Amino acid sequence: MMPLNNRAVVNKLIAATNAFNIDTALALFSPEAVIHDVSVGKQFTGHAGISDYLKRYFVDYHTQTHLLSAEFKDQGQAQVRVDFTGEFGHEIGLLCFLFDTGWRIVRIDADLE
Numbered sequence: 200m201m202p203l204n205n206r207a208v209v210n211k212l213i214a215a216t217n218a219f220n221i222d223t224a225l226a227l228f229s230p231e232a233v234i235h236d237v238s239v240g241k242q243f244t245g246h247a248g249i250s251d252y253l254k255r256y257f258v259d260y261h262t263q264t265h266l267l268s269a270e271f272k273d274q275g276q277a278q279v280r281v282d283f284t285g286e287f288g289h290e291i292g293l294l295c296f297l298f299d300t301g302w303r304i305v306r307i308d309a310d311l312e
Contacts, residue, residue: 205277205298206269212304213264213281216257221250229303237310238292260285267291274298 208227215224225246234243234252243252256262262285270278277296283289290311297306 204302205271205274205296208298208302208304209266209269209277209279209296213266216253217263219258219261221253221258224253225250227304229299229301229305232303232305232307234307234309237308238290257285260287262287264292 212224212227215221215227228246228249231245232249234249236243236252236256239256243249257264262283265282265284267280267282269280272278275298277294277298279294279296281292281294283292293310293312295306295308296304299305
């Protein structure tokens with residue numbers, strides 16, 4: 200069953216990435232979704248690209264994400280500030296989400312503070 204709102208999707212994504220469960224995380228994205236991560240200087244497109252991103256930056260670095268704050272302006276958007284820890288050390292991340300009407304993620308713009 201899909202989440203009922205954007206807050207639930209964000210929470211499910213954090214839980215899935217913390218568990219290193221790429222399949223569960225990918226189910227939250229539309230097939231043509233994009234993650235544009237300024238901090239790594241790349242854009243990852245579609246489930247194949249997003250799977251690569253999650254494996255490379257979450258699984259391989261044992262990244263754990265903790266929600267610091269979130270602003271849900273409407274059902275189609277969320278701005279989230281998170282704490283990332285892992286083998287790389289510690290970073291604060293800023294994530295801007297866009298969602299489709301089926302509560303799937305269509306875009307994340309990511310950067311570090």
